[in-house]
Amino acid sequence: MRLEEWRAALKMKGLRICRAKTVYLHCDFVGVINDEELQITIEGQVVLQVMKFKYLGLFVPSDEDIDSDLAHRLQVGWCRWRAATGILCDGRLPAKLKEDFAGL
Incomplete structure (x- = not known):
């Protein structure tokens, strides 16, 4: 074998x-x-x-169904967006700092 x-x-x-x-x-x-x-x-x-x-962040299914991977990627994207908006929408932080954070 x-x-x-x-x-x-x-x-x-x-x-x-x-x-x-x-x-x-x-x-x-x-x-x-x-x-x-x-x-x-x-x-x-x-x-x-x-x-x-899960391989390199991608869920590989045994069939042609990619719905679980798509749902996972959407969930991760929204989590990142929520984390970023807390900083980007904070009026107390200087604009330069926000630009540096957005560039990451």
């Missing part, structure tokens, strides 16, 4: 796969492979399959 070859190559370089944190996401958009037939193992231990995971 290619995963075992990859693990062995990493081990030769002094790296190892943390099996406790390793999960996999199977994307089968055309429905050809049955998920029950697909089982991934590393050194005999079964790797947990997940339906979505």
Whole structure:
């Protein structure tokens, strides 16, 4: 299996796969492979399959549904906006400071 070859190559370089944190996401958009037939193992231990995971701030789903990622990004955007408006709309702060903050 290619995963075992990859693990062995990493081990030769002094790296190892943390099996406790390793999960996999199977994307089968055309429905050809049955998920029950697909089982991934590393050194005999079964790797947990997940339906979505977060990678570089993006939620990657196993299907074509991106609604959860879109909702998450909108929520983060509104949180940042609320944090910024508290500073940008404060009349007690000098305009130069506000310009510097807005430039971040």
